[in-house]
Every structure is written in C-alpha cells, then in structure tokens.
Amino acid sequence: MTASHPRTALILGASRGLGLALVEEYLHRDWxxxxxxxGETPAALSRLAAASEGRLRVERADIARGSDIDALRRTLDGIAFDLVFVNAGVMTQTRDANGATISDEEFAHVMATNVLGPMRVLEAFESLVPRSGxxxxxxxGLGSIENNVDGAWTVYRASKSALNQMLRSFANVRKGDPRAVLAIAPGWVRTDMGGADAALSVEESIPRVVDVIEAHRGKAGAHYVNYQGQILPW
Ligand SMILES: NC(=O)c1ccc[n+]([C@@H]2O[C@H](COP(=O)([O-])OP(=O)(O)OC[C@H]3O[C@@H](n4cnc5c(N)ncnc54)[C@H](OP(=O)(O)O)[C@@H]3O)[C@@H](O)[C@H]2O)c1
Known part of the structure; x- marks a missing residue:
C-alpha cells in the first residue's frame, strides 16, 4: 500500500555496501x-542524489563519536522520520580474534561502532520518529547466542549480541510505544565486509530487508528477524 505522503528514512552508514543499497532501494520505492x-560523499551516492530530484540529502557522521551524533541531531531537528536505520558496522580484523589476542583498542573500537553508536543514534533520534514509525x-545472524555453535568471529558476534540486548531493553522500557524496533540480519552478503565467497548478492538481500521492515510497521516492540522475515532466536 502506498502511503499518502512521501515517507522519509534516515540511513546511517551509507557510503558503500548494504547501506548504499538501502538508500537506492528506498529511493526506488519513492521515499x-x-x-x-x-568521509567525502562517494561517487555512487552523488549519482543517486543527482538522479533523486531532491529526495536524497547527504549528511556526515561518524557514529562512534557522540559529538557527531549530537551535531547530526541538531542539523536534522524538525524532520519526521518514518524510519531510522543504523547500518554502520565494523568487523574484527581476524576471524579468530578472542579474549587472549584482541587489542584493547580494537575491542573498544568494535564495541563503540557496533553497539554504543547505533544505540546512541536511536536514543537521540526517536523523538523525530512518529508513532507509526x-x-x-x-x-x-552471528548475534544470536542460541545459534552460536562454532565460536567463530567471537568478538564481532559479541558486539551484535550486545547490540541486540540493548535494542531489546530500548523497546522494553517503552511499554505501550507502538513503534517497531528491529534487529535485522541481512544474510551473508558479498560486500567489502562479507567478502567474495558470501552466499548472497546485495540485490538478493536488500530488497527483502526492506520488505521485512515494511511488514513490521506498526508491530510494537523488539523483533530479531532475518532478510527472509524469519524470527531469529536471541
Ligand atoms: N555483509 C554481510 O555479510 C553482513 C552480514 C551480517 C551483518 N552485516 C552488517 O551489515 C552492516 C553493513 O555491512 P556491509 O557488509 O555493507 O559492510 P561494509 O561494506 O564494510 O560497509 C560498512 C559501512 O559502515 C560504515 N561505517 C563503519 N564504521 C562507521 C562509523 N564509525 N561511522 C559511520 N559509518 C561507519 C562504513 O563507512 P566507511 O565507508 O566510511 O568505512 C560503510 O558504509 C554492518 O553493520 C554489518 O555488521 C553484514
């Protein structure tokens, strides 16, 4: 069903990979x-902006910096966002990094980017998201504790598990809030992060991710779901 007014999304971490594809998909759907x-606006995003007839605006934020999030919130004050989606994330440098081998700096960086950054964004921007948003x-999928059977990517996994945990608390302390709060698993996708051997192309993942977000509109509370709409065990 097409909404009667143009809908607006805020997508953080849109320079490349899944974030860039999300922007393209929402523009394609008339948002x-x-x-x-x-950093600098990448050429692909500039091309999308040029073709968007004013529907794409590009702003700057490093989500690991609280001051950037505060500044972005001030810049965007007054806009109603039907969707706020934090896509930005980082992987650990090695698959096997664990409690014995990871540096203090890398652990802090992964957690600041994958956990604190996204939750700060949601806390800062929720007042711009209407009750239907x-x-x-x-x-x-690696964030699921239940599904962790091989132990690989342990620090990255821990960051996504912690993100899920904070997201669920975010929803749980807002009892009666009708907005959907989603932790999305996009599948294993061929991007800089996913690598060339990943199972899915960006085109096989992102349109389905957007379908799943749309299907959850108005479904209050926290949901952990994959790109196929399947509920994942926390
Ligand atoms: N690809 C997969 O198979 C897969 C599977 C499950 C989940 N994910 C998740 O999906 C998201 C996107 O992954 P991807 O595969 O598209 O990865 P990617 O190709 O490595 O892109 C990562 C994106 O996050 C941005 N980013 C990283 N740190 C940031 C920060 N501090 N502030 C703002 N932006 C930041 C990057 O911006 P720069 O260009 O500035 O670095 C880039 O736009 C991540 O959260 C990832 O964990 C991916």
Whole structure:
C-alpha cells in the first residue's frame, strides 16, 4: 500500500555496501532519504542524489563519536522520520580474534561502532520518529547466542549480541510505544565486509530487508528477524 505522503528514512552508514543499497532501494520505492557518510560523499551516492530530484540529502557522521551524533541531531531537528536505520558496522580484523589476542583498542573500537553508536543514534533520534514509525539497526545472524555453535568471529558476534540486548531493553522500557524496533540480519552478503565467497548478492538481500521492515510497521516492540522475515532466536 502506498502511503499518502512521501515517507522519509534516515540511513546511517551509507557510503558503500548494504547501506548504499538501502538508500537506492528506498529511493526506488519513492521515499525521501537522508543518508550519512563519515568521509567525502562517494561517487555512487552523488549519482543517486543527482538522479533523486531532491529526495536524497547527504549528511556526515561518524557514529562512534557522540559529538557527531549530537551535531547530526541538531542539523536534522524538525524532520519526521518514518524510519531510522543504523547500518554502520565494523568487523574484527581476524576471524579468530578472542579474549587472549584482541587489542584493547580494537575491542573498544568494535564495541563503540557496533553497539554504543547505533544505540546512541536511536536514543537521540526517536523523538523525530512518529508513532507509526520504525527504529532499526543492522544486526547479524552471528548475534544470536542460541545459534552460536562454532565460536567463530567471537568478538564481532559479541558486539551484535550486545547490540541486540540493548535494542531489546530500548523497546522494553517503552511499554505501550507502538513503534517497531528491529534487529535485522541481512544474510551473508558479498560486500567489502562479507567478502567474495558470501552466499548472497546485495540485490538478493536488500530488497527483502526492506520488505521485512515494511511488514513490521506498526508491530510494537523488539523483533530479531532475518532478510527472509524469519524470527531469529536471541
Ligand atoms: N555483509 C554481510 O555479510 C553482513 C552480514 C551480517 C551483518 N552485516 C552488517 O551489515 C552492516 C553493513 O555491512 P556491509 O557488509 O555493507 O559492510 P561494509 O561494506 O564494510 O560497509 C560498512 C559501512 O559502515 C560504515 N561505517 C563503519 N564504521 C562507521 C562509523 N564509525 N561511522 C559511520 N559509518 C561507519 C562504513 O563507512 P566507511 O565507508 O566510511 O568505512 C560503510 O558504509 C554492518 O553493520 C554489518 O555488521 C553484514
């Protein structure tokens, strides 16, 4: 069903990979989009902006910096967002990094980017999201504690599990809030992070991710779901 007014999404971490594809997909579906990057605007995003007839605006934020999130919130004050989606995330440098081998700096960086950053964004922007709106983060199937049977990518897994935990608390302390709060697992996708051997193309994942977000509109509380709409065990 097409909404009677143009809908607006805020997508953080949109320079490349899944975030860039999310921007493209929402523009394709006639939404207005505010997309954030942390460096120069990449050419692909500039091309989308040029073709968007004013529907794409690009802003800057490093989500690991609280001051950037505060500044972005001030810049975007007064806009109503039907969707706030935090896509930005980082992987650990090695698959086997664990409590014995990871440096203090890398552990702190992964947690600041994958856990604190997204939750700060949701806390800062929820007042711009109407009762019919959706707040979402890009989680991962690897964030499921129940499904952890091989132990690989342990620090990255821990960051997405912690993100899920904070997201669920975010929803639980807002009893009666009708907004959907989503932790999305996009599948294993061929991006810089996912690598060339990943199972899915971006085109096989992202349109389905957007379908799943749309299907959850108005479904209050926290939901951990994959790109196929399947509920994942926390
Ligand atoms: N690909 C997969 O198979 C897969 C599977 C499950 C979950 N995910 C999740 O999906 C999300 C996107 O992954 P991807 O595969 O598209 O990865 P990617 O190709 O490595 O892209 C990561 C994106 O996050 C941005 N980013 C990283 N740190 C940031 C920060 N501090 N502030 C703002 N933006 C930041 C990057 O911006 P720069 O260009 O500035 O670095 C880039 O736009 C991540 O949260 C990831 O954990 C991916």
């Amino acid at each position: 207005h989009v505010v997309a954030t990057v942390r 959706t707040l979402s983060v890009m989680s991962s």
